[in-house]
Amino acid sequence: MKIVVTGALGHIGSRLIRKLPLSFPNSNIILIDNLLTQRYCSLFDLPKEGKFAFFEKDIVNQNIRHLFENSSVVIHLAAITDATRSFENALEFENNNFKATKIIADICFEKKIPLLTLSSTSVYGSQEKIVDENCEVSDLNPQSPYAEIKLKEENHLRKLYEKQGLMFSSLRFGTIFGTSPGMRFHTAVNKFCWQAVSGSPLTVWKTALNQKRPYLDLDDAVNSIVFFIKQNIFNGEVYNIVTCNATVKEIIDCIRNNIEQLEIQFVESKIMNQLSYNVSNKKIKSLGFKFEGNLEKGIFETIKLIENLNFKNKLGLYE
Ligand SMILES: NC(=O)c1ccc[n+]([C@@H]2O[C@H](COP(=O)([O-])OP(=O)(O)OC[C@H]3O[C@@H](n4cnc5c(N)ncnc54)[C@H](O)[C@@H]3O)[C@@H](O)[C@H]2O)c1
Known part of the structure; x- marks a missing residue:
């Protein structure tokens, strides 16, 4: 099995890539990151049993298509993630985050690779009652450019699923x-x-x-990604992942x-x-996933x- 992880050196990726060799033994794990946030340390002391290859590449500005050849799944984590900074830098976030997701979705569609993408519970914004994935679109109320772009990405992926059959699921993570x-x-x-x-x-x-x-334990976060791959859930839907x-x-x-x-x-x-x-986590629990954090x-x-x-x-x- 070949697994591609974008944004692999980040907060979530650096934990995930240590879990993948245990969950999917003998897999080739392709790590892509542009080192925007300088997290070289994420590459230190990777587990010996993992078959890793690291590519310092920018998804938006460099050709990365060849890295996805014969992949079984893509986990797309790469993004600029400091939501507070997005107020002053909305265009930078749009040009990086939305464009990167669009490029990854195009590659996955073209090569027929299932895609797991990361969204955020911040797409809900302020809400009176407990909210779930079935809430009205008008109830989605993102309060920062970062969250607005996450919602735009979800909508783009949904269209590709409906029109062209892109295999994907989007995980709305709580704050890690x-x-x-x-x-x-x-x-x-x-x-x-x-x-x-x-x-x-x-x-x-x-x-x-x-x-x-909503908050999310990093173990639960990583386990949920493994769960979606093992259960082969790429049905064009969004899932709240909240401990x-x-x-x-x-x-x-x-x-x-x-x-x-x-x-x-x-x-x-x-x-x-x-x-x-x-934010409700009933939808993923109903599939059999257990939060342990x-x-x-x-x-x-x-x-x-x-x-x-x-x-x-x-x-x-x-x-
Ligand atoms: N951490 C959280 O609390 C949280 C909550 C909800 C959703 N998310 C989402 O989960 C994903 C991962 O988050 P994280 O906390 O690990 O973020 P992070 O900022 O720690 O890591 C993101 C990584 O992506 C890389 N990157 C950014 N743009 C890139 C590009 N154009 N090409 C290649 N690499 C690029 C960065 O260098 C960084 O290593 C993001 O999509 C984020 O929005 C995170």
Whole structure:
């Protein structure tokens, strides 16, 4: 089996590529990444049992078609992912994220390869009730250019499925928590853990404290990708992949179980009003997928990882 992973060195990819040789032994695993975010470290100490080949390639600006020859599946993770930055740089996000997805979809269609793409629960935006994949299009309310582009990608892929039979499923991931070799710290849980361990105030968006948002344990994220491939689900649909919905207060309480003294600082953010929404994961569960992660464990492991960096004290880095 040949598996192509784009954006393979990112936060999610760097964990996924370590799981794939265990789930699909003897597979050839093609890693594509343009090193935009410089995560060389994701390539260090890859498991010996994996048959990896890494290609430093930009999906939008370089020819990558030949890398997909005879592939069994493509997992498309490559994107610029800092949603807050997308307000000032919407065109850059569109030119990279939408174009990359379009190119990958074209290649998969042409070569008849099943495609798993990553969307985001941020396509829902602010919602009163718990939302699922069947909600009205008018109920989708993305609140950032990043999320709008995710929705545009989903719609593009759906059209290709309906008109031409592209085999794909799109996974709407909640905000990831949990550790990985190419870990990022700009999403809520990881950022708070970093701030807590280094003794800095936790920077919480004003109004966010008691609003719910969907979160996804990185183990569940990776397992869901393996699940879709093993079950061969490429039916042109979207699936919410969410371990739990939680408020910022609940996240902070979990961190406080590990680090008692926390200071909270309320800050402004452009992305603030999209915060309250509660996303159902019943659709993927009804297919037999089991979520095994939880916030307590994810936060504990993240804090332990950072503490191992040997901060001298809880007030900052080395004096
Ligand atoms: N992390 C989350 O909380 C989260 C939540 C929902 C959805 N997602 C989606 O999951 C996917 C992976 O996210 P992540 O957290 O691993 O992101 P990440 O930013 O850590 O990794 C993305 C990788 O894509 C690469 N990349 C970007 N543009 C590229 C291009 N044109 N050509 C080749 N490589 C390119 C980057 O160098 C980076 O290594 C993204 O589509 C993201 O939108 C992530």
